[in-house]
Amino acid sequence: MNYSIALKTIVKKEVYRFVRIWPQTLLPPAITTALYFLIFGKLIGNRIGTISGATYMDYIVPGIILMSVISHSYSNVVSSFYSTKFQRNIEELLVAPVPNWVILSGYISGGICRGLLVGIVVALISMLFADIVVLHPGITIAVAILTATLFSLAGFINAILAESFDDISIIPNFVLTPLSYLGGVFYSVDMLSGFWQKVIMGNPILYMINAFRYGMIGVTDVDIQLAIMMIVGFIVVLVLFCLYLLHKGIGIKN
Amino acid sequence: MKALSISNLKKTYKNGYVALKGIDLEVEAGDFFALLGPNGAGKSTAIGIISSLVTSTSGSVSIFGHDLMREREQAKSCIGLVPQEVNFNQFDTVKGIVLNQAGYYGMPRKLALERTELCLKQMDLWDKRNTISRRLSGGMKRRVMIARAMVHAPKLLILDEPTAGVDIEIRRSMWKLMKEVNQQGTTIILTTHYLEEAESLCRNIAIIDQGKIVENTDMASLLARLNVDHFVLDLAEPLAAVPMLEGCVIERVSDKVLDVSVPKAIGLNQLFSQLSANNIKVLSLKNKSNRLEQLFMDLIDSNSPKNNNESVIVPSPSGRGLG
Numbered sequence: 001m002n003y004s005i006a007l008k009t010i011v012k013k014e015v016y017r018f019v020r021i022w023p024q025t026l027l028p029p030a031i032t033t034a035l036y037f038l039i040f041g042k043l044i045g046n047r048i049g050t051i052s053g054a055t056y057m058d059y060i061v062p063g064i065i066l067m068s069v070i071s072h073s074y075s076n077v078v079s080s081f082y083s084t085k086f087q088r089n090i091e092e093l094l095v096a097p098v099p100n101w102v103i104l105s106g107y108i109s110g111g112i113c114r115g116l117l118v119g120i121v122v123a124l125i126s127m128l129f130a131d132i133v134v135l136h137p138g139i140t141i142a143v144a145i146l147t148a149t150l151f152s153l154a155g156f157i158n159a160i161l162a163e164s165f166d167d168i169s170i171i172p173n174f175v176l177t178p179l180s181y182l183g184g185v186f187y188s189v190d191m192l193s194g195f196w197q198k199v200i201m202g203n204p205i206l207y208m209i210n211a212f213r214y215g216m217i218g219v220t221d222v223d224i225q226l227a228i229m230m231i232v233g234f235i236v237v238l239v240l241f242c243l244y245l246l247h248k249g250i251g252i253k254n
Numbered sequence: 255m256k257a258l259s260i261s262n263l264k265k266t267y268k269n270g271y272v273a274l275k276g277i278d279l280e281v282e283a284g285d286f287f288a289l290l291g292p293n294g295a296g297k298s299t300a301i302g303i304i305s306s307l308v309t310s311t312s313g314s315v316s317i318f319g320h321d322l323m324r325e326r327e328q329a330k331s332c333i334g335l336v337p338q339e340v341n342f343n344q345f346d347t348v349k350g351i352v353l354n355q356a357g358y359y360g361m362p363r364k365l366a367l368e369r370t371e372l373c374l375k376q377m378d379l380w381d382k383r384n385t386i387s388r389r390l391s392g393g394m395k396r397r398v399m400i401a402r403a404m405v406h407a408p409k410l411l412i413l414d415e416p417t418a419g420v421d422i423e424i425r426r427s428m429w430k431l432m433k434e435v436n437q438q439g440t441t442i443i444l445t446t447h448y449l450e451e452a453e454s455l456c457r458n459i460a461i462i463d464q465g466k467i468v469e470n471t472d473m474a475s476l477l478a479r480l481n482v483d484h485f486v487l488d489l490a491e492p493l494a495a496v497p498m499l500e501g502c503v504i505e506r507v508s509d510k511v512l513d514v515s516v517p518k519a520i521g522l523n524q525l526f527s528q529l530s531a532n533n534i535k536v537l538s539l540k541n542k543s544n545r546l547e548q549l550f551m552d553l554i555d556s557n558s559p560k561n562n563n564e565s566v567i568v569p570s571p572s573g574r575g576l577g
Contacts, residue, residue, distance in 0.1 A: 092355055
């Protein structure tokens with residue numbers, strides 16, 4: 001059987017879904033981040049000065065872009081897959097000879113596409129406020145794709161295990177958003193006291209944001225190799241866990 | 255060739271409910287097969303396992319010789335499922351739903367478009383191809399599900415109560431369509447609550463109750479077990495008293511309507527002879543209830559724990575239906 005056709009079908013369906021509802025999926029991040037750049041970058045940032053040699057506006061741009069990538073790759077998969085489950089059209093896939101890895105790849109690809117597209121939209125908005133030249137395009141793109149993959153996988157797990165619409169909003173609201181804000185989007189680890197510096201190093205999002213920031217402006221608080229290895233390691237673990245859940249039919253079969 | 259072969263299939267749900275207690279079932283290729291049973295009997299669980307929507311506790315399922323566990327994808331390729339409830343994306347267009355399903359089955363785009371057009375035309379839905387599916391009527395939604403199940407030309411089509419809630423006109427047109435599909439070589443397994451539907455469409459039948467197969471035979475043999483037919487007679491003139499007809503049980507419904515139970519041994523000719531002899535003119539006659547419905551109820555009753563008579567399904571000595 002030709003699995004590439006099944007995969008292409010799922011990806012097309014997923015991309016078409018978020019493009020069709022662009023006022024809900026692509027427009028809000030453009031407006032929200034424009035406000036971030038205006039308030040934090042322009043109005044407050046001018047009073048803060050520089051961090052590690054970068055202006056405050058330049059410093060926060062990578063973090064805000066990656067934060068958008070994280071939240072949108074996650075929310076795309078969690079809402080799409082949970083709706084599929086809720087409306088029971090997951091049965092269309094379960095009845096068909098589509099292997100679990102194709103189902104997973106299809107939904108994750110949809111999440112990556114939306115995460116990256118939102119990232120590009122936010123990057124374009126940032127050009128109105130900052131004049132950034134990307135120093136390491138390879139690292140920047142790689143970290144964006146890996147991060148979008150990781151959070152798409154996390155969204156997939158959330159959707160599989162969720163039993164109600166409440167369950168798909170708990171993680172984004174109470175876990176992802178705090179970790180993103182505390183992940184060094186708006187500040188450097190050096191600005192914290194010794195104890196909090198150690199605590200904050202336990203936040204995986206800090207590594208992703210710093211790796212991405214290094215790719216864009218060459219400034220980081222963490223080791224880049226460690227950050228990338230960490231993201232890849234998380235991806236491997238989550239892929240295996242997703243395949244296990246699909247194999248067992250947890251949350252999708254009786 | 256067996257289209258479906260089920261061996262000792264068991265299913266216990268997490269809450270401890272035993273839905274299937276080890277069922278064995280075989281369906282020949284090309285058959286039109288009815289799987290009947292009361293609500294909660296285990297039909298939907300059995301169909302769920304066959305179509306990979308429910309995981310079995312133990313036992314095996316083979317579809318056209320492909321074991322569902324070991325050759326999952328080959329087995330799944332043979333099946334098309336029309337579920338009980340609408341389960342497509344209600345925000346998709348009719349064409350999109352069918353086309354996506356073709357994609358899931360690995361069908362190249364050009365062929366998928368051709369098959370989608372064919373199936374939608376067969377279902378009389380081609381004019382609605384660009385309509386968002388939630389705007390369709392209930393009957394149209396059911397036809398979308400049939401088109402979707404047929405798009406990859408499955409060898410085995412499973413119809414889980416396909417005509418539930420649709421009006422009689424659509425039901426009749428769907429029966430016609432199902433017959434045509436079967437005549438073209440597709441094996442069909444049908445579950446339905448309309449026993450008239452099963453009687454008129456299916457050649458073989460299995461009845462499932464409390465997680466067990468309580469009957470598995472051909473339709474003709476099953477119906478032959480019914481020893482008494484019940485008729486309602488509309489009379490030309492009112493009757494003053496209920497006539498005595500030999501061998502028949504008669505009940506007066508109203509002055510001009512009689513309810514008559516006629517043993518097969520007596521038959522309609524003798525009944526009418528006796529009616530003529532009594533100078534009773536009959537305007538019309540109809541079956542009081544569906545024949546299969548009566549047998550079905552007898553079988554389910556005999557399987558009931560209250561009757562303590564789990565598996566003996568034979569005509570009673572009195573000749574009144576099944577004991």
